[in-house]
Amino acid sequence: MRHRLKDVAERAGVSVKTVSNVVNGYQHVRPDTRARVEQAVADLNYRPNLSARNLRKGRTGVIALAVPGLDIPYFAELARHVVTAAAERGWAVLIDQTGGGSERERVAAGIGDHLIDGLIFSPLALTAEDLAGLDGTPLVLLGERVDHGPADHVVIDNLAAARKATAHLISLGRRRIAAIGAQRTPEGATARLRLAGYAAALDEAGIAYDERLVAPAPAWHRANGAAAMRHLLTSGVRPDAVFCCDDTLALGALRALHEAGLRVPGDVAVAGFDDIEDGRFSIPTLTTIAPDKERIARLAVELLANRVDGDRRTPPRDAHAPYRLTPRESTTPPADTPTVS
Amino acid sequence: MRHRLKDVAERAGVSVKTVSNVVNGYQHVRPDTRARVEQAVADLNYRPNLSARNLRKGRTGVIALAVPGLDIPYFAELARHVVTAAAERGWAVLIDQTGGGSERERVAAGIGDHLIDGLIFSPLALTAEDLAGLDGTPLVLLGERVDHGPADHVVIDNLAAARKATAHLISLGRRRIAAIGAQRTPEGATARLRLAGYAAALDEAGIAYDERLVAPAPAWHRANGAAAMRHLLTSGVRPDAVFCCDDTLALGALRALHEAGLRVPGDVAVAGFDDIEDGRFSIPTLTTIAPDKERIARLAVELLANRVDGDRRTPPRDAHAPYRLTPRESTTPPADTPTVS
DNA sequence: AACGTTGAGTACAACGATATAGAACCAACG
DNA sequence: CGTTGGTTCTATATCGTTGTACTCAACGTT
Numbered sequence: 082m083r084h085r086l087k088d089v090a091e092r093a094g095v096s097v098k099t100v101s102n103v104v105n106g107y108q109h110v111r112p113d114t115r116a117r118v119e120q121a122v123a124d125l126n127y128r129p130n131l132s133a134r135n136l137r138k139g140r141t142g143v144i145a146l147a148v149p150g151l152d153i154p155y156f157a158e159l160a161r162h163v164v165t166a167a168a169e170r171g172w173a174v175l176i177d178q179t180g181g182g183s184e185r186e187r188v189a190a191g192i193g194d195h196l197i198d199g200l201i202f203s204p205l206a207l208t209a210e211d212l213a214g215l216d217g218t219p220l221v222l223l224g225e226r227v228d229h230g231p232a233d234h235v236v237i238d239n240l241a242a243a244r245k246a247t248a249h250l251i252s253l254g255r256r257r258i259a260a261i262g263a264q265r266t267p268e269g270a271t272a273r274l275r276l277a278g279y280a281a282a283l284d285e286a287g288i289a290y291d292e293r294l295v296a297p298a299p300a301w302h303r304a305n306g307a308a309a310m311r312h313l314l315t316s317g318v319r320p321d322a323v324f325c326c327d328d329t330l331a332l333g334a335l336r337a338l339h340e341a342g343l344r345v346p347g348d349v350a351v352a353g354f355d356d357i358e359d360g361r362f363s364i365p366t367l368t369t370i371a372p373d374k375e376r377i378a379r380l381a382v383e384l385l386a387n388r389v390d391g392d393r394r395t396p397p398r399d400a401h402a403p404y405r406l407t408p409r410e411s412t413t414p415p416a417d418t419p420t421v422s
Numbered sequence: 423m424r425h426r427l428k429d430v431a432e433r434a435g436v437s438v439k440t441v442s443n444v445v446n447g448y449q450h451v452r453p454d455t456r457a458r459v460e461q462a463v464a465d466l467n468y469r470p471n472l473s474a475r476n477l478r479k480g481r482t483g484v485i486a487l488a489v490p491g492l493d494i495p496y497f498a499e500l501a502r503h504v505v506t507a508a509a510e511r512g513w514a515v516l517i518d519q520t521g522g523g524s525e526r527e528r529v530a531a532g533i534g535d536h537l538i539d540g541l542i543f544s545p546l547a548l549t550a551e552d553l554a555g556l557d558g559t560p561l562v563l564l565g566e567r568v569d570h571g572p573a574d575h576v577v578i579d580n581l582a583a584a585r586k587a588t589a590h591l592i593s594l595g596r597r598r599i600a601a602i603g604a605q606r607t608p609e610g611a612t613a614r615l616r617l618a619g620y621a622a623a624l625d626e627a628g629i630a631y632d633e634r635l636v637a638p639a640p641a642w643h644r645a646n647g648a649a650a651m652r653h654l655l656t657s658g659v660r661p662d663a664v665f666c667c668d669d670t671l672a673l674g675a676l677r678a679l680h681e682a683g684l685r686v687p688g689d690v691a692v693a694g695f696d697d698i699e700d701g702r703f704s705i706p707t708l709t710t711i712a713p714d715k716e717r718i719a720r721l722a723v724e725l726l727a728n729r730v731d732g733d734r735r736t737p738p739r740d741a742h743a744p745y746r747l748t749p750r751e752s753t754t755p756p757a758d759t760p761t762v763s
Numbered sequence: 764a765a766c767g768t769t770g771a772g773t774a775c776a777a778c779g780a781t782a783t784a785g786a787a788c789c790a791a792c793g
Numbered sequence: 794c795g796t797t798g799g800t801t802c803t804a805t806a807t808c809g810t811t812g813t814a815c816t817c818a819a820c821g822t823t
Contacts, residue, residue, distance in 0.1 A: 137782085176516075443771095
């Protein structure tokens with residue numbers, strides 16, 4: 082069925098090591114020998130057994146990407162870029178869905194094995210302990226640095242970005258600006274940073290921070306965004322703009338505003354965060370902070386590659402990815418388009 | 423650093439094989455011996471080396487999922503279910519993005535190696551040759567059967583589902599029903615089936631098929647859906663409903679209708695296909711055909727599992743997954759909600 | 764007392780690749 | 794002519810695990 086080096090060697094009349102040398106591009110092989118071996122390889126359709134190669138070399142050519150879930154658009158888009166960037170380096174990507182609370186176990190159990198050369202981890206919740214199971218596997222963290230663990234990080238400046246988005250709302254003349262996405266759990270590091278940016282922008286503009294305008298969302302998805310918006314609308318605080326901690330919350334909020342018969346941005350302006358594809362076609366299209374996802378993925382793979390070959394003991398690095406504020410219809414209606422929401 | 427069976431064995435004062443037996447849950451090990459070994463395993467934080475295990479057992483515990491791209495919502499959602507279903511069987515999932523035309527190469531080159539126990543492949547374009555490179559690796563195809571190759575299939579009845587969606591539009595009293603998503607390329611098998619369903623429904627209702635109402639979309643995504651809709655609107659054919667071959671096309675169409683100032687469903691009713699998450703929160707929410715994605719994923723993993731352990735020569739099976747028509751606002755506005763689109 | 768049976772454990776050979784050491788050959792040099 | 798150095802190739806050990814074959818003791822049966 083499947084052929085081994087030995088079969089190729091016999092067919093070409095050389096030793097296994099010579100075949101191995103040819104396959105790995107070793108220099109000192111006579112042209113005619115090389116040709117004979119290559120012919121045999123082609124004849125038998127030989128493919129190296131990666132398990133064996135990995136066992137010998139201690140490399141697997143596989144990295145893992147751990148994300149909360151592929152059904153979350155941001156992570157799906159990010160995963161796409163990671164897979165692409167990894168492929169360019171000859172790596173395959175194993176996807177692990179940490180999905181909420183069970184991350185702890187999954188990272189330790191499923192992934193800590195020797196199957197992977199490294200791990201790119203996008204943690205919602207993560208403590209230093211969780212990383213212990215990895216025991217030397219190179220690691221790159223995406224998003225908030227949890228603590229100064231032994232890992233490289235790729236981050237964007239969430240605080241500054243959220244401040245920029247909120248300042249944009251303020252620049253439109255809005256004053257009662259709500260926020261959606263607060264999380265009280267210890268895991269909500271990203272939420273805290275973005276809301277700190279929101280608060281900072283208000284402060285800069287001399288607008289008082291009003292706690293009743295800040296709605297929590299235990300998980301960030303459309304349904305919670307809609308629920309939070311409904312809550313804000315019925316609680317009598319009458320916001321004229323909303324900053325949402327991510328685009329799915331914002332899309333949910335758009336939905337709730339629509340159901341309440343309010344116009345966006347006429348009555349309420351909406352800004353999100355992440356620039357997922359949906360927001361470019363939603364009605365209205367969604368103003369958002371667009372992190373450079375391709376860059377994030379590429380930086381992560383690059384950092385990981387550095388750790389994988391050698392260089393394991395240099396101190397952890399932080400890489401910063403750029404972002405842009407992308408105004409769309411949900412805050413700035415185009416002049417010649419009907420603005421019914 | 424990393425410990426091996428041998429280290430554990432020395433610490434526990436037994437042979438390597440005994441440790442192996444404990445790790446693998448072999449029955450005949452005395453409780454005290456087992457305890458000693460387990461203690462040693464814990465002390466050293468031992469993890470089996472999967473490469474070595476795989477080499478020995480001929481299994482890797484990894485399957486690959488090849489999809490066009492994770493940025494396509496349907497495939498992202500599907501991938502999530504596949505990863506989950508595979509995890510229940512102890513499999514990890516390697517994601518391969520075939521992304522358009524290069525599939526041929528990728529399948530043959532990247533994946534054909536021994537690293538995976540099996541492959542779940544969701545082909546856009548695929549011929550019998552493309553599968554040749556796999557050379558014995560168990561394979562499950564999602565979606566249209568391309569030909570009666572040596573592979574199991576998981577399908578839904580695209581023709582019947584599309585007919586049902588179109589019949590739904592007809593039942594609303596619409597008569598000038600357009601379709602978006604036609605593809606002339608040989609790869610467009612799914613498009614052809616869905617449009618055949620569309621045509622069948624028209625035929626049943628005694629409505630003449632009008633070619634000018636059928637718009638092509640070389641790739642299925644929001645931008646092309648919007649473009650196709652704009653084309654239909656400007657070409658003077660005045661549709662009162664649109665059946666879209668997938669939800670992203672439909673979301674694009676909603677967008678174009680909105681920009682043209684038309685009301686959905688008042689002026690034009692819209693139906694999609696796939697039931698992606700966005701469609702549940704879009705404005706208006708999207709009527710669609712909802713294939714049971716979890717079921718599809720589960721069936722695929724199950725079929726693959728059967729092939730992987732033994733049973734390689736039984737003839738290919740087809741598994742059919744259920745689907746449901748899910749009417750939402752884009753065809754049937756709720757009584758008490760404003761219907762501005 | 765001799766027997767097979769079962770439990771508990773060990774030693775060793777695989778799995779298929781690469782690394783190491785060294786053999787055989789050739790050319791060039793003093 | 795022996796030595797040195799480079800090229801080309803081979804034999805063999807090795808990576809860490811599991812399957813096979815085996816030993817040895819304890820047990821119940823006849």
